[in-house]
Amino acid sequence: MATDSRTPPAAHEPCRLCGSSGTAQVKGPAPRRFLHCPSCDLVFVHPDDYASLAEEKARYGKHHNSPQDPGYVAFLTSVVDAVAALPLAGRRVLDFGSGQEGVLTGLFRARGYDCTAHDPLFGKGSDALSSRYDAVALCEVLEHLRDLPGELARIRGALLPGGFVVIHTLLRPQDPSAFTDWWYARDITHVNFWSMRALEHVARLLGGQVRSSNGKDLVVIGPGR
Numbered sequence: 001m002a003t004d005s006r007t008p009p010a011a012h013e014p015c016r017l018c019g020s021s022g023t024a025q026v027k028g029p030a031p032r033r034f035l036h037c038p039s040c041d042l043v044f045v046h047p048d049d050y051a052s053l054a055e056e057k058a059r060y061g062k063h064h065n066s067p068q069d070p071g072y073v074a075f076l077t078s079v080v081d082a083v084a085a086l087p088l089a090g091r092r093v094l095d096f097g098s099g100q101e102g103v104l105t106g107l108f109r110a111r112g113y114d115c116t117a118h119d120p121l122f123g124k125g126s127d128a129l130s131s132r133y134d135a136v137a138l139c140e141v142l143e144h145l146r147d148l149p150g151e152l153a154r155i156r157g158a159l160l161p162g163g164f165v166v167i168h169t170l171l172r173p174q175d176p177s178a179f180t181d182w183w184y185a186r187d188i189t190h191v192n193f194w195s196m197r198a199l200e201h202v203a204r205l206l207g208g209q210v211r212s213s214n215g216k217d218l219v220v221i222g223p224g225r
């Protein structure tokens with residue numbers, strides 16, 4: 001990635017995913033400052049530039065996450081289809097970061113899954129992580145998480161042996177100049193930007209490996225073979 005001389009330099013910040021101290025500032029949409037980790041390949045927003053939780057919640061309120069929105073339901077259906085294609089031992093699914101509406105939770109239930117919604121930001125499923133699941137769905141979640149090692153440890157603890165994690169997040173452009181103009185990096189609630197190499201690091205932290213990807217926005221992590 002290209003280093004950034006345009007915005008004020010960020011104070012040194014270790015990688016939010018792997019803890020490496022070798023991070024370097026890269027160009028991204030102003031005014032937030034972005035760092036790249038050569039060790040795990042994560043690009044992340046400097047924590048000093050995070051939105052407040054109140055700003056973040058207000059931004060979520062403007063998302064059109066309605067079960068009446070056909071485009072929204074179609075992209076959530078791709079996540080349900082990805083889970084349906086897995087060799088799961090049972091039908092217990094955790095919708096981690098379900099949001100206020102829980103539309104994905106409803107789609108899973110309509111397909112016969114025993115789906116639990118979990119989203120502390122909206123007070124949903126506070127005891128959901130005391131159970132364990134055959135699959136965990138992270139649909140438009142990984143780009144928001146601020147405590148990556150902590151949240152990934154909680155997700156790993158909620159997985160039954162042999163369980164799978166299905167991730168929906170838009171993979172970032174390889175071209176650094178495209179990243180600078182990327183709409184996904186302008187959303188003030190998005191703080192982590194993923195490549196396949198960074199998601200392979202996530203898979204290791206979850207105790208598994210990347211099992212498949214569509215190369216665009218959908219990645220399946222499962223037990224090692």
Ligand SMILES: [Zn+2]
Pocket residue numbers: 015016017018019020037038039040041042
């Ligand atoms: Zn890293």
